[in-house]
Amino acid sequence: MRVVRAPVTRMTGATQLPPGVVGSSGHGSAPVHAYFGSEEPFRNVLRHYRQPLSTCRARLVSRLDADLTTLGLAAHIRRGKLLRPLVLYLFGLSAGGSVESLHPGAEAIELLHAASLLHDDIVDESAERRGQPALHTKVGTKGAVVLGDYLVFLAFHVLAKADSAHKNGRVVAAVERLSHYGRACCVGQMAELFSARPFGEETYLSVAEGKTGSVFAAAATLGVILGGGTDSQLEAAHRYGTSVGITYQIRDDVLDLAVPEKLRRTASRQGQVSYWKRDHILRDVQSRNTKEALLALMSFAPSPEIEALARLAQHAAAMST
Secondary structure, eight states: OOOOOOOOOOOOSSOOOOTTSTTOOSTTOOOTTTTTOSSSHHHHHHHHTHHHHHHHHHHHHHHHHHHHTTSSHHHHHHHOOOHHHHHHHHHHHHTTOOHHHHHHHHHHHHHHHHHHHHHHHHHHTOSEETTEEOHHHHHHHHHHHHHHHHHHHHHHHHHHGGGGGOOTTHHHHHHHHHHHHHHHHHHHHHHHHHSOSSOOHHHHHHHHIIIIIHHHHHHHHHHHHHHTOOHHHHHHHHHHHHHHHHHHHHHHHHHHHTSHHHHHHHHHHHOOHHHHTOHHHHHHHHHHHHHHHHHHGGGSOOOHHHHHHHHHHHHHHHTTO
């Protein structure tokens, strides 16, 4: 099974960053660390956008408590970092949208992500998620599968109900885009389960793009669509989301390899131990995707949101080492 991957620009030498983005220089660029400082910049990003993220979390908890108050789903949502909704808000604001108009998309992307985690924990036989017992250990495998399905349908319901707040078929386009990336996530999961071991680089990157890159790409492109952005911004958002998602997947896999219990599962499931012993491959993939994410931001005017997205891309890479 193979995920169709967007072209990756091969680069040599220093990374040329977008004007106004961290580390950039040249005519018309904003000062380095213009918006979020040089100390703990990503933590500052989270503080700066705390209000929309808190609103997104509260809306999600309210929806889940209304239907499934006794099953523990809301507790898992409360502990989530909401990185994907953050990406959606940042791209949506960069494209000209308002926070209020972006809430349904942010909720939808987090619901889809939560569903994928429920199903992933079953596949991986994980005992914990976000510091708590994995949901399938509390409600059983059958119950967790159904709850994951529920979250998928709730995601599309929330997004579809936002149609009255948008014009020009934006919600229809967003639903189609979410469906596309949701299918890509499933294809990535199936490729991981059924591809021959050990994985080579191409197979590994296809799996990473499908499993994780697709959900980040969905967040980024939904933000542009709901914010009323251009076609070139939509393509740039796809490139950014895919690249950052792959970097986050690398981080998670490397962290798994550092824990003996997870190492055994990862080795049998993905055949990656020999692959990740080649550190130069890790560094190359990490650097390549971070550069691609930063270059994608050049389609947007300098703003706090664009610097925040650059910070997120660099944060993902730093956490992967």
